[in-house]
Amino acid sequence: MSLAEITVHADTFYIAAQSVPEQHKYVFAYSIQIDNRSGQSVQLLRRHWLITDANGKQVEVDGEGVVGEQPKLAPGESYSYTSGAVLETPVGTMQGHYVMLDEQQQEFLVEIPLFRLAQPNILH
Template sequence: MANLSSTISIEVDVNYLAHQSIPEKEHFLFAYTITITNNGEVPAKLLTRHWNITNGNGDVSSVSGPGVVGKQPHLSSGEHFTYTSSAVLETAVGSMHGHYSFQTENGNVFDVDIPAFRLASPNALH
């Protein structure tokens, strides 16, 4: 059987929400939109998520739970699911990485890594 984790692709788009951020109070809000695509032949259901969120000071917080945005999408071959969520940092820059856990119809559970992506307000990085 093929490595199931390699059949799921993850795309991330990040936006800094200036109108909801308060830099003078160390409140920086970022929206991230993620598209999860099943490029394999085996249908899979997203069970859980786990995030490690690192701010510009190196402080790490972790978030885990069932599904994403209250859903546990079931993706057949070729299907994708897109959602938007948000993260608040105390610094103008940071990063996120983590993994999703999926389950196939025959009960196999596998993790898909989400590579680190940057959270940065405009002009925070030169």
């Protein structure tokens, strides 16, 4: 399966009401959309994230599925979910990959492009 056939797009949001900058706690939400542009059904099995804050601190997160689900996407279908991350700095990045399963029961990786988490108006 071509990597270009499964695409991932992220939108991020700073959650000021849950953040406590004086305690180095910056809360972000991110919405992910996965599009299956291939000609076969696929299933998301696992995720791997690398979360990096502005101090260079890195946290790796591995787990089954996303938000408690292992969604199946038929050809042409999309799947969206929202989750969150807490950083010690007002800026950071996330990137990673999903482990997917195709109709031949073969696992393959789908890269999650790097995206930025940033408190509004902190970057010019």
